[in-house]
Amino acid sequence: MSGPLHLWLIPLLPFAGFLINGILGRRLPKWLVTTVALLAPLAAFGVALYTAACVYIFTHIQCAPSCPFCAPCSIFQPVVESLGTWINIAVLHVDFSFVLDQLSLVMLLVVTGVGFLIHVYSVGYMSDDEGYARYFSYLNLFLFFMTILVLAGNALVMFIGWEGVGLASYLLIGFWFQKKSADDAGKKAFIVNRIGDFGFLIAMFLLVANFGTLTFTEIATKLGQDPGWNGGVVTVIALCLMMGAAGKSAQLPLYIWLPDAMEGPTPVSALIHAATMVTAGVYMVARTHVLFDHSPFALGVVATVGAATAIFAATIALVQNDIKRVLAYSTISQLGYMFLGCGVAAYSAAIFHLMTHAFFKALLFLAAGSVIHGLGGEQDLRKMGGLWKKLPVTFAVTTVGVLAIAGIPPFAGFFSKDAILYAAFLQGTNGKILYSVGLLTALLTAFYMFRLWYMTFLGEPRSPQSHPHESPWSMRGPLVILAALSICGGWIWLYGFSEFLTPVLGARVAETGSWRLLIPYTQYSLSLETVLSIIAVLVALEGWLIADKFYRRKPTRPASLAAALPSGYKLLANKYFVDEFYGATVVKPLLGFSKVFLEWVVDVGILGGAAWLLGGIATFAGAILQRWQSGNLRSYAAWLAAGAAAVLLFLLVPWITVLAYLAAIHLGVAGH
Amino acid sequence: MNILFAQEVPLSWYLLLSAVLFSLGVVGFLIKRNLITIFMSIELMLNGVNLSFVTFAHQWHAVKGQIFVFFVMMVAAAEAAVGLAIIIAVFRARATLAVDRIDRMKL
Numbered sequence: 001m002s003g004p005l006h007l008w009l010i011p012l013l014p015f016a017g018f019l020i021n022g023i024l025g026r027r028l029p030k031w032l033v034t035t036v037a038l039l040a041p042l043a044a045f046g047v048a049l050y051t052a053a054c055v056y057i058f059t060h061i062q063c064a065p066s067c068p069f070c071a072p073c074s075i076f077q078p079v080v081e082s083l084g085t086w087i088n089i090a091v092l093h094v095d096f097s098f099v100l101d102q103l104s105l106v107m108l109l110v111v112t113g114v115g116f117l118i119h120v121y122s123v124g125y126m127s128d129d130e131g132y133a134r135y136f137s138y139l140n141l142f143l144f145f146m147t148i149l150v151l152a153g154n155a156l157v158m159f160i161g162w163e164g165v166g167l168a169s170y171l172l173i174g175f176w177f178q179k180k181s182a183d184d185a186g187k188k189a190f191i192v193n194r195i196g197d198f199g200f201l202i203a204m205f206l207l208v209a210n211f212g213t214l215t216f217t218e219i220a221t222k223l224g225q226d227p228g229w230n231g232g233v234v235t236v237i238a239l240c241l242m243m244g245a246a247g248k249s250a251q252l253p254l255y256i257w258l259p260d261a262m263e264g265p266t267p268v269s270a271l272i273h274a275a276t277m278v279t280a281g282v283y284m285v286a287r288t289h290v291l292f293d294h295s296p297f298a299l300g301v302v303a304t305v306g307a308a309t310a311i312f313a314a315t316i317a318l319v320q321n322d323i324k325r326v327l328a329y330s331t332i333s334q335l336g337y338m339f340l341g342c343g344v345a346a347y348s349a350a351i352f353h354l355m356t357h358a359f360f361k362a363l364l365f366l367a368a369g370s371v372i373h374g375l376g377g378e379q380d381l382r383k384m385g386g387l388w389k390k391l392p393v394t395f396a397v398t399t400v401g402v403l404a405i406a407g408i409p410p411f412a413g414f415f416s417k418d419a420i421l422y423a424a425f426l427q428g429t430n431g432k433i434l435y436s437v438g439l440l441t442a443l444l445t446a447f448y449m450f451r452l453w454y455m456t457f458l459g460e461p462r463s464p465q466s467h468p469h470e471s472p473w474s475m476r477g478p479l480v481i482l483a484a485l486s487i488c489g490g491w492i493w494l495y496g497f498s499e500f501l502t503p504v505l506g507a508r509v510a511e512t513g514s515w516r517l518l519i520p521y522t523q524y525s526l527s528l529e530t531v532l533s534i535i536a537v538l539v540a541l542e543g544w545l546i547a548d549k550f551y552r553r554k555p556t557r558p559a560s561l562a563a564a565l566p567s568g569y570k571l572l573a574n575k576y577f578v579d580e581f582y583g584a585t586v587v588k589p590l591l592g593f594s595k596v597f598l599e600w601v602v603d604v605g606i607l608g609g610a611a612w613l614l615g616g617i618a619t620f621a622g623a624i625l626q627r628w629q630s631g632n633l634r635s636y637a638a639w640l641a642a643g644a645a646a647v648l649l650f651l652l653v654p655w656i657t658v659l660a661y662l663a664a665i666h667l668g669v670a671g672h
Numbered sequence: 673m674n675i676l677f678a679q680e681v682p683l684s685w686y687l688l689l690s691a692v693l694f695s696l697g698v699v700g701f702l703i704k705r706n707l708i709t710i711f712m713s714i715e716l717m718l719n720g721v722n723l724s725f726v727t728f729a730h731q732w733h734a735v736k737g738q739i740f741v742f743f744v745m746m747v748a749a750a751e752a753a754v755g756l757a758i759i760i761a762v763f764r765a766r767a768t769l770a771v772d773r774i775d776r777m778k779l
Contacts, residue, residue: 641701
């Protein structure tokens with residue numbers, strides 16, 4: 001590499017923003033807070049672009065300078081920058097190292113780019129909030145940890161970012177901490193994430209125990225050298241990693257925190273709980289894909305969990321009435337798609353969907369925020385309607401977002417969803433099942449997204465607020481940019497996005513016949529891909545048609561359907577009673593246990609008892625010894641004289657010491 | 673001179689006298705109630721010790737012991753000045769010099 005890239009600047013710039021706004025923010029004027037808050041992610045994005053440019057200019061030497069995306073260019077060597085040794089004990093050697101390769105480059109650009117746009121949007125959205133500086137310091141802190149997570153060269157550095165984004169997420173969900181529901185949602189998110197983190201930690205311990213290293217590249221090398229690594233411990237490690245990913249990326253059974261996380265400000269939902277942080281699990285699975293490649297079972301688990309989550313969350317989203325909750329369940333569903341992609345070893349398709357999803361879901365969330373802002377805080381879909389005239393820009397960009405997520409060409413979501421479904425279809429019998437689940441989810445996705453679209457923007461106005469207003473330009477600008485990305489973002493798949501990632505995500509190690517030879521996808525017959533694409537588009541259009549029928553042509557239809565199937569509607573409206581189930585099986589017993597055992601036995605009994613016992617001993621000893629402190633001068637003098645006499649006696653007659661010692665032992669024994 | 677004191681007093685006699693003086697001081701300190709008497713007992717103990725210092729200094733021809741005695745006497749003089757002042761102050765505050773009654777640090 002020609003000269004250092006200064007990767008450390010990328011996390012450090014947002015951290016500086018966090019420190020400035022976090023410490024001085026209350027005293028600084030608002031324009032300065034805004035400037036600092038916006039400059040930090042912008043500068044980080046700039047450095048990320050600069051590194052990308054460096055990498056390309058360097059690699060261009062190898063080939064014709066005119067082609068930006070041809071195959072030899074995309075194969076650049078990963079850049080490793082170590083900031084020094086962190087831990088060096090016996091076999092365990094951990095560097096504080098950052099790695100820039102194709103995968104982290106893509107993630108980095110998405111995180112800092114979308115992050116910057118959402119910062120800009122927040123300036124408008126949060127302008128009246130009292131905690132303006134606090135909000136931006138948290139947001140910058142999030143970017144700091146997220147970029148560490150993305151750049152991490154080993155699992156431990158990644159874990160710092162992993163925990164850090166969890167912290168930032170907690171702080172931002174509970175941003176309006178005066179509201180009890182927000183406070184509870186923050187705690188819920190943190191605690192559920194801890195369960196997943198437990199899996200990540202166990203996986204790291206197992207990695208150290210079995211491979212003696214936490215560096216991703218070294219693990220890959222060791223796995224490559226010894227073909228004996230199959231199943232067994234690798235499966236356990238992969239499943240533990242999957243547990244961590246399921247916690248962070250809101251997969252079954254740990255998804256419950258994400259819908260509640262919508263208590264935070266809407267830009268936070270867009271940045272953390274849709275575009276970036278929740279995709280960390282997918283990124284981690286892609287980053288450690290060598291482990292998954294060596295364990296077909298773990299891959300199967302990933303694919304199954306992903307597909308199950310996708311359809312499960314999509315069905316819940318059908319009947320939700322809170323605009324943000326619909327989007328939250330949609331996010332869970334789309335994350336399920338990404339895991340499905342990882343599970344069929346189509347990592348580049350999963351990362352591609354991650355990227356397009358970041359564009360269109362951030363767009364949808366921000367547009368929803370614009371609607372909520374315009375209606376003065378209203379989030380209930382039933383009280384919206386007919387807004388397309390009042391909020392033209394928001395309406396236009398939401399339309400783009402809905403078309404993108406529904407998978408209508410040529411919008412971004414079409415390409416990524418299609419890539420995942422195609423990869424699933426090629427995976428033998430199980431793959432066909434996963435494919436059909438994915439297809440059904442696509443139908444549901446199109447339906448609930450168009451439902452949201454119809455209920456918000458079309459039909460009769462149902463809002464009690466008479467004058468909804470369009471948002472300021474600081475909010476509309478990011479919306480327009482994200483809309484452009486949601487339209488064009490998918491096209492890079494046609495320019496070899498998959499081949500670009502191949503050096504990192506690799507040609508897979510094939511175990512069984514049907515899992516062999518998947519990459520690159522374009523080598524496969526275009527006809528099959530075309531047929532599948534046409535099916536996917538038809539399914540999406542079908543979803544649109546049903547939504548059109550339900551919410552435009554016959555608006556009474558949903559209510560009558562709900563009345564006809566009361567139990568089914570109730571089940572969905574109450575989200576399958578999962579929260580209630582967890583409450584009864586986990587939370588309540590745990591609370592009861594804490595109350596009875598921890599409070600009464602441990603706290604009052606053991607801890608309190610020990611404190612009382614120690615205090616009692618001191619008091620008792622004091623009561624005895626205080627008799628010596630009589631205040632009587634002659635008694636002190638007498639003790640002094642007696643002591644001097646005793647010392648003299650012991651000095652003059654040594655054997656008396658022994659005698660006194662024996663007497664003391666005798667008395668002690670006799671005392672019992 | 674030499675004829676009169678030809679026969680030297682043995683060392684043990686001096687030491688015995690010193691011990692007796694010291695013991696008298698200790699016993700006086702313990703059994704007397706009057707503060708001034710107790711003070712005198714302390715002087716008695718100090719002089720008992722001084723005597724043994726001088727004795728050994730003479731015996732071993734070491735001048736250090738005698739220097740020590742001077743120091744002890746000097747400190748004892750200073751102590752007498754301070755101690756008597758305190759006794760006067762105590763008497764003014766309490767109108768008594770019985771140690772058994774002066775059993776509080778707080779006056």
